[in-house]
Amino acid sequence: xxxxxxxxxxxxxxxxxxxxxxxxxxxxxSNYYLFWYKQPPSRQMIxxxxxxxxxxxxxxxxxxxxxxxxxxxxxxxxxxxxxxxDTAMYFCAHGSNFGxxxxxxxxxxxxxxxx
Amino acid sequence: xxxxxxxxRYKIIEKRQSVAFWCNPISGHATLYWYQQILGQGPKLLxxxxxxxxxxxxxxxxxxxxxxxxxxxxxxxxxxxxxLEDSAVYLCASSPGANRRKTEAFFGQGTRLxxx
Numbered sequence: 001x002x003x004x005x006x007x008x009x010x011x012x013x014x015x016x017x018x019x020x021x022x023x024x025x026x027x028x029x030s031n032y033y034l035f036w037y038k039q040p041p042s043r044q045m046i047x048x049x050x051x052x053x054x055x056x057x058x059x060x061x062x063x064x065x066x067x068x069x070x071x072x073x074x075x076x077x078x079x080x081x082x083x084x085x086d087t088a089m090y091f092c093a094h095g096s097n098f099g100x101x102x103x104x105x106x107x108x109x110x111x112x113x114x115x
Numbered sequence: 116x117x118x119x120x121x122x123x124r125y126k127i128i129e130k131r132q133s134v135a136f137w138c139n140p141i142s143g144h145a146t147l148y149w150y151q152q153i154l155g156q157g158p159k160l161l162x163x164x165x166x167x168x169x170x171x172x173x174x175x176x177x178x179x180x181x182x183x184x185x186x187x188x189x190x191x192x193x194x195x196x197x198x199l200e201d202s203a204v205y206l207c208a209s210s211p212g213a214n215r216r217k218t219e220a221f222f223g224q225g226t227r228l229x230x231x
Contacts, residue, residue: 004157035219043204045158045222091157095219102148102171103220105157 002027002094006106013082014114020067021077021109023092029053033095034068035103036077040088048090051075079111087113117141119223121207127229133195136226139188140209146170148220149182149192150206158206164190165212197230204228 003026013019025034036048051059051068058066063083067076079086092106120139128134140147145166150158161180162172167187175182179198184190194201204227208220 037222043206043225043227045206045208047219050219093157102160102163103158105159107155107157 002029002032002096002104004092004094004104004106006092006109008109009107010110010112012112012114015084016081018078018080019082019111021079021090021092021111023075023077023106025073025075025092025094025106027073027094029096034066034075035093035095036064036066036075037091037093037105038086038088039091039108045091049077082113084113084115087111119207119209119221121205121223121226123226124224125227125229127231128197130199130230131196133193134197134228135191135193136205136207136228138190138192138207138223140190140207141221143211144209144221145187145212146210146220147184147190148208148210149190150208152204152206152225154203161192161205194228197228199230202228202230 005024032053034051037045038048039045049059049061049064058068063080065078089108089110091108093103095103122137147164149161151161152158161175162182163170164184167184182192204225206225208222210220
């Protein structure tokens, strides 16, 4: 079974600064996917960024980038030039590439961007 | 493209009553998921359908929860009878399916259930 751990329940940062959210995971699979989802107060989970485990290059999406360390089973999210709209819960998730493709989520980090 | 639709958005019931949630996935998506998200926790998978078949229901409390996706399109999740600990947000998600190019799951806005 997969497990995902987010050790930072809450974080806050000034607008325009950079923040890094941590995530570690455990899996016996050799090929899998990792995701960061954002959940604003509207409750809808929105995909922020996706990393395929067989790719060595770290994924980037505009102001969002990841630091994927496969051997250490670490998958952190960096948000650059943070904006007020980034305020939300952020969930790290593991996705199996085989069989049922279910997502296993961490407990989340509540990120607050301070004006 | 329309997203994942869920209803109702909010529901308050008394313990031991029954409740049902409805989900309509993105058109053409073969895989449908129901997740339970208790306050302060990450979503936990309750059940996963591939078309109209159940792929994984290992974490579904089958003595009180049931779900169906009879025609392989929309789905209903039912709780009967409800307990206080069932208070949570119930999220529905869909994805194209295992034989398609791997992509993320798309989520609906969820139903917030309060059991009093």
